[in-house]
Amino acid sequence: MAKVGRKPSAKREAILDAAQAAFLEDGYAATSMDGVALGACVSKATIYAHFASKDQLFAAVIQRRCERESVFQAPEGLPDARTALTQVARRLLGLLLSPEALAMYRVVVSESMRQPDLARAFYESGPAAGKAQIAEIMAELARRGALTLSDPWQATDMFIGMLRTDLFMRKLLGLPLREDQSPEQVIDTAVDIMMRAYGPVRPPVA
Amino acid sequence: MAKVGRKPSAKREAILDAAQAAFLEDGYAATSMDGVALGACVSKATIYAHFASKDQLFAAVIQRRCERESVFQAPEGLPDARTALTQVARRLLGLLLSPEALAMYRVVVSESMRQPDLARAFYESGPAAGKAQIAEIMAELARRGALTLSDPWQATDMFIGMLRTDLFMRKLLGLPLREDQSPEQVIDTAVDIMMRAYGPVRPPVA
DNA sequence: GTCTATATACAGATAGAC
DNA sequence: GTCTATCTGTATATAGAC
Known part of the structure; x- marks a missing residue:
């Protein structure tokens, strides 16, 4: 052997x-x-x-x-937060919706209870690694004053969640998409909410 | 037979x-x-x-x-948006994290490509039905002026997504939770973002 | 409808020659 | 290391009595 x-x-x-x-x-x-x-x-x-x-x-x-792919390098130059978040979201959602990633997700989820080591390896190299890289970008944006947030990890968690919505679920289950569903629309909405919630100009707390 | x-x-x-x-x-x-x-x-x-x-x-x-469970009746009385959203989030996240729902999700996802009819039945009666009920509550909150949003469905999609984050993923994969992870914390953060983004008092757009 | 017993097929894994 | 041939268990599904 x-x-x-x-x-x-x-x-x-x-x-x-x-x-x-x-x-x-x-x-x-x-x-x-x-x-x-x-x-x-x-x-x-x-x-x-x-x-x-x-x-x-x-x-x-x-x-x-x-053992591969990650590639969430911080956006080039010094774009504003909206641009940076949009770039990150495009990269992540594209990855999540790729046929290979969906197939991987299906098979790992289905075997996770019988092969805990694999579940952990997948989690660490996939969701956890991606989250860490995006959180670092979030933190950098906060340092620049482009975002106002206390916990980049929490914000990242929510941001990623907003990308894995109905569109992702339908793709995961192999169902056809509705006509009005598009990755760009999901990305725009998610980024918009992030900017409203954490944008540099925040409303005074009521 | x-x-x-x-x-x-x-x-x-x-x-x-x-x-x-x-x-x-x-x-x-x-x-x-x-x-x-x-x-x-x-x-x-x-x-x-x-x-x-x-x-x-x-x-x-x-x-x-x-063929069952749903039960997202509109919150009793006329609570403010934050209270209403928190109640809805508690109900939904509790459901998503229940062992039965997680097991169901695992098995349906894993068989979805081989049994498309089942995938659709699960989607319609689970994610789609839940989303519809929550969207109706969102719409009602908007009618009352408790939320300011143009598309209740889109907002619902994002709201639900923010509940299915790292905590859900770890439970799904059978991994132990980090100490600082709790459903209540996820709910509070998600509701907070929704209120910042869609709360009745919105900042003037920059 | 319900049972016992069985047909049939194919899976994961191995023996042993080269 | 690689092959052909095979062992062994177990799975889905069925036959036929009651």
């Missing part, structure tokens, strides 16, 4: 690729090792030479997919 | 109860018809006398669970 340290074996990568496609497409239980072997042009025994079990193959797939 | 119209057979109900417990606890694939039969104190053949297949048993379970 291959060691834990990287073994950039071609077959191993082919197995992981085929397994990822199958798991994300069909879910954990509906994916068979025979199918993965077929997709990777490899015998089933070869899979077991690299991965001890279906569980561990699944874990390797999820872990590999968790 | 039993007709489609209601047959309040005791065994049928026992089967549905056992199946619901199993599906919500273990997920669709990991639930076996043998297990359901055991849980319902019934032979497996009896299950197939009532339900044509595992798929249809699952559908019946989900459908039955979808």
Whole structure:
């Protein structure tokens, strides 16, 4: 069996690729090792030479997919808060609505109770990492005086929540979108609320 | 086989109860018809006398669970917007965080791509119905002048989103909550943002 | 409608040659 | 490491008696 340290074996990568496609497409239980072997042009025994079990193959797939993407660098230059938040929201909502992210979310959520380690890995590398990066941008905007907020983490939580609304739910469930639903409209509304709530010019508290 | 119209057979109900417990606890694939039969104190053949297949048993379970609960009646009396929104948020977040709702969400999301009809039934009776009821309350608050908003549906979407944040995600994935996370804190923050954005006294637009 | 017993298929995992 | 061939368990679904 291959060691834990990287073994950039071609077959191993082919197995992981085929397994990822199958798991994300069909879910954990509906994916068979025979199918993965077929997709990777490899015998089933070869899979077991690299991965001890279906569980561990699944874990390797999820872990590999968790080790990447983030890319919420602080907006270039010194844009105003509205522009900065809009850029961040576009990036995040685009990511959330991508077919790969939705498939990943479905399969991890469905297996989270049976594979707690995977649930944590996904959470840390996905939602938690994204939140941390956006919170840092929020904090920077607050330092510049572009936003007035006491807790960037709380504000970030709410901001992200406002992006995962009905549009996200429908995509997640595979339902068609209503005509008047668009990511841009969600983004505009969310940013608008953030600016009303935390914009630099705040109404005197009643 | 039993007709489609209601047959309040005791065994049928026992089967549905056992199946619901199993599906919500273990997920669709990991639930076996043998297990359901055991849980319902019934032979497996009896299950197939009532339900044509595992798929249809699952559908019946989900459908039955979808035909109920809502209960977002407009707050009693004429409370101010902050009180009304807080009451609504408490009710909704309590529902979202309940173990049954979380289990339902997990299993429906995981099977949504393979059973589109179920996904739609869940969406209509769950998220869509809840949103409609809350939007009506929003609209009533706007009519009273307690909120200033042009589109109650949009505002409702954002409000609900702000309740489904990190706290919800961690519960969904079965992760322990951070000490400083509490439903009440999420509710207070969300309501506060709504009041800042849509409260009757709005700042002049800069 | 309900049961016992069984058909049939396919899953995950392994043995052993190369 | 990789293959072919196989073991073994268990799943969905059904036959046929009552």
